Amino acid sequence: FGVAYKVIDTLGDVSRAMKLVLRDRVSTVDRLKKEYKTLLQIPDHPNVVKVIDADFIPGGPPFIVFEFIDGFDVGEMIENSALTPEDALELGRHVACGLEHLHEHGVFHCDIKPRNLLWTGRGTKIIDFNVSVASKDEDRRGGGSRRYLPPDLELDTIPSASDFADRDLYALGLTLYEAVTGQYPWDVQVPPPATPARDPREFSNLSDLAPELVDVILKTIAPKRADRFATARYLRSALANIPAARRAPQPVMPSWAPSSNGADIGSGGTIPPNTNPYVRHLLTAYSQSKHSNAGTRGLDAISELTYVETALDRDLIPSVLSGEFSLVIISGNAGDGKTAFLQKLERRAEDERAIVDHSLPNGARFELRGRSFLSNYDGSQDEGDQTNDDVLRDFLAPFKGDDSTDWHRSKETRLIAINEGRLVDFLEANHTDFAALASFVKEGLSTGEPAEGVAVVNLNLRSVVTNAQDFNGSILERLVRRMTDEKFWEPCHGCDLKDRCYAFHNAQTIQDETAGPHVIERLKNIYSVTHMRGRLHITLRDLRSALAYTLVGTRDCDNIHELYRTGQRNEIVQGYYFNSWRGGDAPNADRLLTMLSEIDVADVDDPRLDRALDFVSPTVDRALFRFERRGNYDRDILRSLYDELPRDVSGRASTDRAKAHRRYIAMARRRAFFERRDTGWRSMLPYNKADELLSVVRGDSKPESLLESLLVAINRGEGLTRPERIGNDVALEVRRVEGGSVRSYRLYPRERFSLALADQASRSRFVEHMPTGLVLRYEDKAGLVAELLVSLDVYEMLQRLNEGYRPSVEEEQGHYLSLAVFKNQLGSAPYQEVLLSTSGHDFYRVARHADGRLEMTRALGGAL
Incomplete structure (x- = not known):
């Protein structure tokens, strides 16, 4: 029947809510009068909206004014x-x-x-x-x-x-x-x-x-x-009279006890007081661990328990064991899980009664259902006295020549894990011997599509943030949930720091059945932004390392107790997940944490939020999620830091005071980002347009929906403020002549441009993949092609141009450089129209027709 607005009472300088009654089955006046009279009967109450006034808009509908409720x-x-x-x-x-x-x-x-x-x-x-x-x-x-x-x-x-x-x-x-x-x-x-x-x-x-x-x-x-x-x-x-919504939890007794080296899960060993062996294991998964990073390599007992299946495990293993392929090449960076996959394959074969021979120096051999299997764990290394080139020649010998007709008929499957660069170099150097294989590998590395019994799996194309089909969430989401499984954290329930320890706090945050999924979603969005920036391929090792640091930092249980004993609050607060996800404040050499720190949500200014954070001491905040079984020491420590902030009403500038406030607000912002109940967290990401691009690359909307805005942005970058006047054809300014009286532009027709997803692995069967961005493409009648890879940084840059932003000289040498290269490619294409102006306001189009005739017309609407 109506619509409501937030309005400002300029006399009282307060916000109000105004509801306009626009229609009614009988009378808008009667409806408003009835509601207003009813509300006037109600004395003020904290749980009932308060009515302020009612009246008519002159010549318009009636309205009621209420208190504004945020x-x-x-x-x-x-x-x-x-x-x-x-x-x-x-x-x-x-x-x-x-x-x-x-x-x-x-x-x-x-x-x-x-x-x-x-x-x-x-x-x-x-x-x-x-x-x-x-x-x-x-x-x-x-x-x-x-x-x-x-x-x-x-x-x-x-x-x-x-x-x-x-x-x-x-x-x-x-x-x-x-x-x-x-x-x-x-x-x-x-x-x-x-x-x-x-x-x-x-x-x-x-x-x-x-x-x-x-x-x-x-x-x-x-x-x-x-x-x-x-x-x-x-x-x-x-x-x-109900004391609590849930029954009091029963005391938790640890059901398993790994030894210090991570073995003997479930052996029932004795765990020292105030100790959780799993915390020590997580320390070894961190790439920059001061003690041991053994957890970053291979699969020990606990790593096995925290392992999450990927498309390799679900799809490639059964395809290999069924004899679909004669050659499987798995390429990728160190830490992508190549060797771990081959070991998983062998264990699956053993489950099916195969006897695996591990006596080979760098691999294994087994037979299953009349088929032979031979693996090489690392095709980039020498073996004894045999050079790597000789190792590869021997291993790939069945796939020599330029004819692949009989490859898929082989009764043997060979599997090799090898660095992509090393494989390409070898095949280029030995192209005469491996002509057909080199062709298949080149195509397989680009698309991931198997052919002629050869499967090339390029793990550089794998995304840890995409929601893979038939899996309950992305690799990241599943790994976070697995690493925080309650059974690993049972010993923490008996610790005297259980209500204050940041490591247990972090795990319980993820475990929370209501707020935990929201926290994971927001963490995933941060990682997705990192993926979309295209500056780092996130390997499984990178992911485990960053998540391990997020959960426990760099201290074991004894060190954590010492930290709390000495009361180092500035260090303690950096251990809470809302600070540790980016590596905390200390310098960090972990490559993924370094990338995450570059998109810190604390860097996004929000005057309204910042004002609330800086002038109100942290208390119970109903705008944040309630964690029913987690301690509140994070709030307590933030409150103590807030109380100690230097405050000076004199108005004198102080670098130290400003630095202290910025540091505190940064932590409070991060906590609000992860724990606020509403969707306002999205606006706290450092990229204003991240949601738009993520919506397209995740398949929620079509790339074509963004084409028009990108073309308009390019035109605005050329100085045209109203490009719709030329039908959003793309105009590139010809080099200006000093003292010249005419500005000229080459015009390229709108219909020659297209926008598609930048997804190399779109045909891959064995890799979870998500586009890294978009490809803006121009193709003329003669077949000349110009392409611009639109990563998140480039997309954000173009949308800023749309909003009137003009780049600095330094910026033009950064992301704007890729746009300049695209314009140069475009500038080499033939064109049939130019745009001319003497004033920058009146524009004229000059078109060359097929018969050679030139025609000048004034651009519609005048100024562009």
Whole structure:
């Protein structure tokens, strides 16, 4: 019936909410008057929206002015799984309190539902009284959403006050059920008659709901009115008497105990007090570990337990063992898991009764179902007295020549893990002997598509952030969840630092069933931005190293206890995941952490958020997720750092003071990025347009949707402020002549440009892949092609040009250089039209027709 705006009361200098009533079945004036009169009957209450005024816009519709409530739509929070059971219990208490207040003053809301509730920093507010009724109204049938009306409601009779109260309480019960479970109680759209709701404890991860809470919810939405709460006071009292939304957790006893070297999982060994051996293992997975980085190589016992399957394991292993290929070449960087894959293959073969011969110096041999298999773990190294070239000649001998006809008929499969550069160099140097293989390898490295019994798997094309088909999330998401599996962290429950330790805090953050998936999603977006920048291929070793540092840093349990004993808060706070994901503040040589630090969310200014962070001490913040089983020492330590910030009201500048405040706000920003409940975290990424490009490369929208804006950006970079006047043809300015009176541009037709995904591995069967960006392509009638690779940095640059930004000289030598190269390629293409201007405002088009005739016309609309 209307629309609401946030407005500014310039006299009071405060924000208000103004709802315009635009239409009604009978009268907009009557509708507004009824709602306004009802609201005026309600004294102020912290859980009910406050009405300020009502009036008419001169010559326009009527409006009501309310207090402005800065909060979250509870319906959206339920859809986004942003509420914990404890949140839901708190919400129920607030709304029940608000309903008790309304009912005591003869007002019934009649449309309680998640969308009419706002989650705010000071509690939940009931809003939208457009169908509410007062007990003294003559026509008081009320309205409401059928989805939240009791199944035994008599719609044909005039309701009594108790009937209206029952409506509100039943609707609150359904809302509370949805807030706890995230789902509607039944598989139908409205409450079915005589059908009790499903017990919330039957839902996944809710088996530990407090019986008292379950009883209250089910009683509130019981099919028969006689079984439901009679008044809001009774419901409020029942909710107030529930001590917690979940049963108290039982003490956790460690179920496994790895020895110090990571072996003997489940041996039942004794774990020293205040120690978790898994923390020490994670230290070895960090590339720059001061003690040992053994966890970055091979698969020890714990690495096996934290290993996540990839497309190699799921698709390539069965294809190899079935005899589909005669030659499998796995290329990639160190740390991509090439050797680990071959070892996995051998173990799978052993599971199928193959006897694997490991006596070879750099590989293994086995037979399975009448087929022979020979592997080489590292095709880039010498073997004894045999040089690497000789090793490769022997290993690839069955694939000599320029005829591949019989390769796929072989009864033997050979598998080799080798660096891409070494393989290409060898085949180029021995092209005469391996002509056909060189051709297949070149094509396979580019596309990943098998041919003639040869599979070339280029792990440089693998993406750890793409959502691979038939897997529950990307490699990154699955690895984070595996590394924080509760069984690895069981010993921490008996530690005297369990409520303060940053390592346990980090693990419990990810483990949290409500907030954990949101934290992982935001971490994944940061890693996706790194992927889209195209400056680093993230290997599995890189990923494990960065995540290990994020979880535990560089200290084992003894060192962590010493850190807390000495009270080094500035060091402790850097261990919390919202700082450690980027390597903390200390210099870091890990190559992935270094790249992540370049896209620090703390570098994005947000005056409103920064003001709140710098002037309000950290307390319980309802705008952030609630972690029900995690300690709050992060908040305590931030509060102590906040209290010690240097403050000076004199107005004198101070470098040290500014530095201290910036450092504190940076940490608070990062924490808000990961833990805020709303979608505002997206605007905190250092790239304003990252979401647009990620939406395309993930397949949520088509590349063509961005073509127009990129062409407009190129034109704006050439100084044309209104390129739509030339139909978004691309104009490239010809070199300016000093003192010249005419500016001229070459024109290239819009229809010759196309935009596609930059995805080399689009045909690969065995690699998780995601495009690294886009390719802007121009092709003329003669076949001349010019291409621009649009990485995230280039895309951001072009969109800045669209917004009127002019690059500095330094920037023009950076990402703008790739645009300059593209323009130079384009400039070499034939053109049939030019654009001329003497003033920069009046433009003329000069076109050359097929018969050689030149025609000049004025560009439409004048100035460009």
